[in-house]
Amino acid sequence: MTKEKLLLLDGNSLAYRAFFALPLLTNEQGIHTNSVYGFTTMLQKILTEENPTHMLVAFDAGKVTFRHSTYKEYKGGRQKTPPELSEQFPYVRKLVEAYNMKQYELEMYEADDIIGTLVKQADAKGLPVIVVSGDKDLTQLASDNTTVYITRKGMTDIEKYTPQYVKEKYGLTPQQIVDMKGLMGDTSDNIPGVPGVGEKTAIKLLTNYPTVDEVYENIDAQKGKLKEKLVANEEQAKMSKVLATINCEAPITISIDDLQWDGPNMDALFALWNELDFKSLIEKSDYASEEKETAELNYTIVTDLDATQLKDGMAIHLEIENVHYHTAPQLGLAIVDAENAYYINYEDVVQSESIRAYLQDASKKKYVFDVKKQQVAFARDGIQLAGVDFDLLLAAYIDDPAFASEDIASVVKVYGFSDIQTEEVIYGKGAKREIPEVAILSQHVCREAFAVFTVREQVMKKLQDNEQYELYYTIELPLAKILADMETAGIKVDADTLNTMGVELKGKLVQIEATIYALAGEKFNINSPKQLGVILFDVLGLPVIKKTKTGYSTAADVLDKLKPEHEIIEHILQYRQLGKLQSTYIEGLTKEIHEDDQKIHTRYQQALTATGRLSSTDPNLQNIPIRLEEGRKIRQAFIPSQKGWKLFAADYSQIELRVLAHMSRDENMIQAFLNGMDIHTSTAMKVFHVTEDEVDSTMRRAAKAVNFGIVYGISDYGLSQNLDISRKEAADFIERYLESFPGVKVYMDDIVEEAKKQGYVTTLLNRRRYLPDLKSRNFNLRSFAERTAMNTPIQGSAADIIKKAMIDMTQALKDNNLQARILLQVHDELIFECPEEEITLLEKIVPEVMANTVKLDVPLRADYSAGDTWYDAK
DNA sequence: TGAATCACG
DNA sequence: ACGTACGTGATTCAG
Numbered sequence: 001m002t003k004e005k006l007l008l009l010d011g012n013s014l015a016y017r018a019f020f021a022l023p024l025l026t027n028e029q030g031i032h033t034n035s036v037y038g039f040t041t042m043l044q045k046i047l048t049e050e051n052p053t054h055m056l057v058a059f060d061a062g063k064v065t066f067r068h069s070t071y072k073e074y075k076g077g078r079q080k081t082p083p084e085l086s087e088q089f090p091y092v093r094k095l096v097e098a099y100n101m102k103q104y105e106l107e108m109y110e111a112d113d114i115i116g117t118l119v120k121q122a123d124a125k126g127l128p129v130i131v132v133s134g135d136k137d138l139t140q141l142a143s144d145n146t147t148v149y150i151t152r153k154g155m156t157d158i159e160k161y162t163p164q165y166v167k168e169k170y171g172l173t174p175q176q177i178v179d180m181k182g183l184m185g186d187t188s189d190n191i192p193g194v195p196g197v198g199e200k201t202a203i204k205l206l207t208n209y210p211t212v213d214e215v216y217e218n219i220d221a222q223k224g225k226l227k228e229k230l231v232a233n234e235e236q237a238k239m240s241k242v243l244a245t246i247n248c249e250a251p252i253t254i255s256i257d258d259l260q261w262d263g264p265n266m267d268a269l270f271a272l273w274n275e276l277d278f279k280s281l282i283e284k285s286d287y288a289s290e291e292k293e294t295a296e297l298n299y300t301i302v303t304d305l306d307a308t309q310l311k312d313g314m315a316i317h318l319e320i321e322n323v324h325y326h327t328a329p330q331l332g333l334a335i336v337d338a339e340n341a342y343y344i345n346y347e348d349v350v351q352s353e354s355i356r357a358y359l360q361d362a363s364k365k366k367y368v369f370d371v372k373k374q375q376v377a378f379a380r381d382g383i384q385l386a387g388v389d390f391d392l393l394l395a396a397y398i399d400d401p402a403f404a405s406e407d408i409a410s411v412v413k414v415y416g417f418s419d420i421q422t423e424e425v426i427y428g429k430g431a432k433r434e435i436p437e438v439a440i441l442s443q444h445v446c447r448e449a450f451a452v453f454t455v456r457e458q459v460m461k462k463l464q465d466n467e468q469y470e471l472y473y474t475i476e477l478p479l480a481k482i483l484a485d486m487e488t489a490g491i492k493v494d495a496d497t498l499n500t501m502g503v504e505l506k507g508k509l510v511q512i513e514a515t516i517y518a519l520a521g522e523k524f525n526i527n528s529p530k531q532l533g534v535i536l537f538d539v540l541g542l543p544v545i546k547k548t549k550t551g552y553s554t555a556a557d558v559l560d561k562l563k564p565e566h567e568i569i570e571h572i573l574q575y576r577q578l579g580k581l582q583s584t585y586i587e588g589l590t591k592e593i594h595e596d597d598q599k600i601h602t603r604y605q606q607a608l609t610a611t612g613r614l615s616s617t618d619p620n621l622q623n624i625p626i627r628l629e630e631g632r633k634i635r636q637a638f639i640p641s642q643k644g645w646k647l648f649a650a651d652y653s654q655i656e657l658r659v660l661a662h663m664s665r666d667e668n669m670i671q672a673f674l675n676g677m678d679i680h681t682s683t684a685m686k687v688f689h690v691t692e693d694e695v696d697s698t699m700r701r702a703a704k705a706v707n708f709g710i711v712y713g714i715s716d717y718g719l720s721q722n723l724d725i726s727r728k729e730a731a732d733f734i735e736r737y738l739e740s741f742p743g744v745k746v747y748m749d750d751i752v753e754e755a756k757k758q759g760y761v762t763t764l765l766n767r768r769r770y771l772p773d774l775k776s777r778n779f780n781l782r783s784f785a786e787r788t789a790m791n792t793p794i795q796g797s798a799a800d801i802i803k804k805a806m807i808d809m810t811q812a813l814k815d816n817n818l819q820a821r822i823l824l825q826v827h828d829e830l831i832f833e834c835p836e837e838e839i840t841l842l843e844k845i846v847p848e849v850m851a852n853t854v855k856l857d858v859p860l861r862a863d864y865s866a867g868d869t870w871y872d873a874k
Numbered sequence: 875t876g877a878a879t880c881a882c883g
Numbered sequence: 884a885c886g887t888a889c890g891t892g893a894t895t896c897a898g
Contacts, residue, residue, distance in 0.1 A: 525895095525896080527879095527894090527895055527896070528895080528896055528897080529877090529878055529879070529895090529896080530878095530896075530897075531896090548877080548878070549877075549878095550877070550878080550897095553878085554878085554879085555878075555879065555880085556879080556880075576879080576880080577880090579894095579895095580879085580880060580881065580893095580894085581881095583893085583894055583895080584880085584881070584892095584893055584894060585881085587894095588893070588894080605891095608891085609890065609891070610890075611889080611890060611891095613883085613890060613891075614891095615890085615891050615892070616891085616892080617892065617893090618892095619892085619893080620881085620882080620891080620892045620893065622881095622882060622883075622891075622892085623880090623881045623882035623883085623891075623892065623893085624881080624882075625881060625882080626881090626882075627881085627882080631881075651883095656883090656889095708888080708889090709888065711888095711889070712888045712889040712890095713887095713888070713889070714888075715886090715887050715888060716887095717886070717887050717888080718887050718888030719888075721887085721888075722888070778885095779884085779885045779886080780885075780886065780887080783885085783886080783887070784887075787887080787888070787889070788889075790889090791888090791889045791890080792889080792890090794889085795883090795889065795890060796890095798883095799890095826882075826883065827882080827883040827890085827891090828883065829883085
């Protein structure tokens, strides 16, 4: 039998302490959670360390207590409880409830008194007690039987008060704490004490005369001012002691036997943590990990199914060995609804006529997680997946882009479904990763499908409630199919071209390397910022312009400034530039060319970015060099897949600034776009009050930088860095800009204001991004969130527009019976390939579709060009 | 595994 | 006074 131990918590005091100890946090609904979070982490820690058998959380009952009849100013002058804290009290209660702990409060009494009374009972029984509070007053309860834990900053840092510890700290016994309070008072509870007597004096007095009464019985031993003060405040001192004394005779109606504790209600606790977004706790808890018992799901492993079993409205899940779905083996397929669950090994799926027909039947609705992945993987075996009506990955991403995850388990957990294990648990991680035996795998895959089936209605309802159904159903879902086709099509890359460039680069790199070593006077690893820093700043003694967390910064902007200082700099910059081309683009891209078709098949992440943009991986085809000529040549390796075909590229002109003009309704900016003039020049004219002819390149460059700055959520510092001017000058630019475009200023102010109010910002097509940090008390976090609030509607709306354009474009290509197809998307541009003879038609259709996909208060414009390589389509 | 760097929009 | 531009992914080094 385990040893009994009683844990008593001072609920109110701990909630207060946690609130002020931690930065303001909010959950997705904008409810503040820092106090509950601190309370939870503290509790988790103590429970693990102490294993109590009895528990109680005591709360203060109301404002008025029996102490007020002694002294009506008791706890007077206290600041009102901040509303951010008040709203958390109900959650603290819920938390205690989920932990299955007894909670108790008593009219007219404070939590302290409840705790004191129980401590006394426990002491009588010899039951060991731990009292936990944020309030040092409780330390008076310390005894050989009772230890008082006082939380320090961070909540998990705890000071343990035993009688010995009190003695060391104050030179007093725990019982004397109240005498000390009597003499020195307590500002937080508005206990007066003796004015002019502080902790030092109180301790000194009590060392000689152990109680307040004895101090006064021997008052003649004191002299001077101190004596006067003591005499004048005798009544007040004695009253103060009474106020500070915990009442251990409170008329409580519970006893220790009622406090037996058998551990938390994990389901309830888990649900609450979920609601409060305590993701780290969820992950840490055993409940979510391997030991967790998941409910058995009844399913059967079959080799075939007949048409009557393959119904409309089932969840399907194709399990693929790893994330690289263009090549990774397909393992098996689960087909699940409320009544049935089947698992079919992938070889059997490919063999089965009926299952193939079902998968390709658009009239049979299917629910999946990551339709693009499944579509691509099925397409490898000639199965054209159709009829997908629900994609949990996309729906969850629209619900909240922060939910993005490749792992079904973590996504459904957000919606309260936890009968599923994470992919890490099933496969293991890192080098230990391996495919589990079929029995485990099939169970898991069926659960994945069942999870999709289960949360579907809930997620769809949420999208409807938030008016995001249209974004989901008319943009993201159809886009997934288009992206799958783009990925499957791939883009042809000529390995020989890359190879030739690589050989040439290699020669140059060897030369530059030798030059650098000669100038440095020694060999070192140029690719190591650390070693390079030593050479530049210690060996060569160049001035240090910027430091990083770990040492000297050797970033390009720093090296640029050092150019005049030493010849070595330009060689290092050259080396870096060419080295990047070699490793990332020549070698990196070559590795990704598929043997069989000489193509690169990237994967677009459709549910990843916070703003709604796509991203591209393995390889990233959205950051192929263009700005510098040497790098731009890489694009010569990208070619059409067939003889007689061309590449065709079209890009939106200034889409983000046009979106800004539209959303801000700024008349000057709208006018500038209506005039069709170069926007940076026209900005320069406005800001510098000059005519078009008077705008020189410096002014245009400055105007361009400010335009970018505005889109990013401007700061004078950022602009000053970008333009390499003083902060003052940058601030001046911004001010003049905002005077020239007053609508922009109003818009920027409003958007932050509105985001603070509702907790999120939205885009043109009602995509959301939650910004809890807008309420942070941390300046950095808050400023960042404010800039994000300004940037996301712009970047996100631009992303919405091109996504819609891709859908419209696919339709237009079809309507015109063109062979042309979209291959790549790079945020504001689309790259196509097509037979040469279709170019003329594309030149008409593409810019038209792109310009008209949405109607803004300013025109949208797309520029375009065709060529034999991507380089030439410029 | 995280930091630094640099490629893109 | 606070310390910064927004959004990504790949490579390299080093602990």
